[in-house]
Amino acid sequence: MPGRLQVRPLDEGDAEACGALLAARHRADRARLPHLEPALEDPGAAAEAVRHLLGRPGAGGAAAVRDGRIAGFCIGLRLAFSAADFASQFLPLRSAVVPVAGHAVASGEDATEVYRLLYASLAAAWVRDGVLVHRVHTVTGDREVEEAWVSLGFGRATTAGTRETVRPVDGAAATDIRVDQATPEDFAAVRRLSRELAAHHQGPPMFWPPVIEAGAALDGFLQASLAGPVPTFLAWQGDAAVGMQLFLVPGFTPEHVRQDQRLYLFEGVVSAAARGGGVGTAMLRASMAWAAANGYELCTLHWASGNYLGAPFWLGHGFVPVEHTMERRIDERALWGRAEPGHTG
Ligand SMILES: CC(C)(COP(=O)(O)OP(=O)(O)OC[C@H]1O[C@@H](n2cnc3c(N)ncnc32)[C@H](O)[C@@H]1OP(=O)(O)O)[C@@H](O)C(=O)NCCC(=O)NCCS
Incomplete structure (x- = not known):
């Protein structure tokens, strides 16, 4: 009987395990989409991509663990720029994004179950800090991963094509x-x-x-x-x-x-x-x-x-x-009551 999924913060020490999951997902993605980068199929290169993301400003990650092994991970980046910045034409001002190399789920795990817990953990900190626009980049053709994010309220914003x-x-x-x-x-x-x-x-x-x-x-x-x-x-x-x-x-x-x-x-x-x-x-x-x-x-x-x-x-x-690019906008009323006396959340 498999144990329960538990979520904890992700750190540098998880990079190898996450890299193995990412490389496996990327191999499957590349079998559908030949225009993808071959090097990311190598677990070492994928681990390096995970380390790089974790080191970026505004990065935070979560790991879902079952029976002592990582069943999935998610790394989000908070974006910070002003309205006068070039980027504000294309990206929401206060937002967080999970890049395409910032998430993967182990084979045999239910992607919806795993991403739901990972996203809950990351989104708790984002919403606490008033970051209400959340984005995730998914690889096309992976219906299971897309279903997981759709079930969390995400919809399609943009598509990249090659x-x-x-x-x-x-x-x-x-x-x-x-x-x-x-x-x-x-x-x-x-x-x-x-x-x-x-x-x-x-x-x-x-x-x-x-x-x-x-x-x-x-x-x-x-x-x-x-x-x-x-x-x-x-x-x-x-x-x-x-x-x-x-x-x-x-x-x-x-x-x-x-x-x-x-x-x-x-x-x-x-x-x-x-x-x-x-x-x-x-x-x-x-x-x-x-x-x-x-x-x-x-x-x-x-x-x-x-x-x-x-x-x-x-x-x-x-x-x-x-x-x-899948996007979810949280109702701003989620922030109501936070400054009220007696609020303990
Ligand atoms: C997308 C865009 C660049 C295409 O340029 P275009 O000169 O209109 O394209 P073409 O006339 O060469 O081809 C358009 C196709 O749509 C069809 N079409 C029919 N009515 C049309 C209309 N009113 N406007 C545009 N295309 C029409 C054409 O028949 C053609 O079909 P085909 O692909 O089977 O040949 C142009 O429509 C555009 O600038 N759109 C607004 C800006 C935009 O969306 N840019 C892309 C950003 S990602």
Whole structure:
């Protein structure tokens, strides 16, 4: 008869055991998704990834133990930045995230049972400190793990997808445009298209917040990207820039994707009036040809799961989902009463 699951804080001494669980999970993930990093299948490398996470600022971890062995673990990071920070455009201000290498469950264990206890332990400290937005990164296609987080109130926020750059880009491409690499002089056009992309995400059903305070940081980021070594492509219809694809290396490529192939498509947008006419397809054809010719075998990007234009476009053009960001927002009334006299919780 197996003993009961017990949860305790995770420490450096658990790194080897957690690494073994993570490596085993990653092996199974990689059997479904060949674009993932091979090195993480090695328990030593996975243990190093666990150690690295535990050493990051704001990190806290929990281990679920059954009969003296680790049945699962979870490491969360508290994110701290100001509204004026570039990151606030894309991430909730006061939030905690469990990265993709920050959780795994032993085979034979019930993922829902294990994650429920681990999350309860981590979330207790987060909510106590007013951190009410919680995120977890899961690898696509693992229904058991996804079910565990859904049962805890998490829903899908964004998806990362990866494609092989040499794959043909199917679909009808616009023929009345030219696609050029942007220069720093094109900043105004790039900024306008980037703002149009943000406006699209602020609409239904995504409803991303318009973070006015982050505007200057975003402009600085775009300027630095234009001056950097990785290109931004613009689609021109006569004198008008009608589309943009801005690339970064490594950008925000998830850490479980092949480490030697981290070309990242940060922003891809076509002006509202030009959408549906093959501009996006023409741009992707040009940018993927550039990528393949420059030694980039893979390209990765994120899209908002609810993006009714982006999701079908990328999925229809060869991007294979590799990671979901799942999010839960705790009702702020959970904090009510904490300062009341006599409250002992
Ligand atoms: C996603 C996006 C870049 C695609 O660019 P695009 O120039 O519209 O794409 P294309 O015309 O080449 O192809 C769009 C596909 O949707 C179809 N479509 C039909 N009506 C459409 C419409 N009103 N708008 C867009 N696409 C439409 C097209 O027929 C085409 O189908 P196909 O893949 O079978 O060929 C563009 O729609 C866009 O900028 N959307 C808003 C911003 C955004 O979501 N960006 C992605 C962020 S992750």
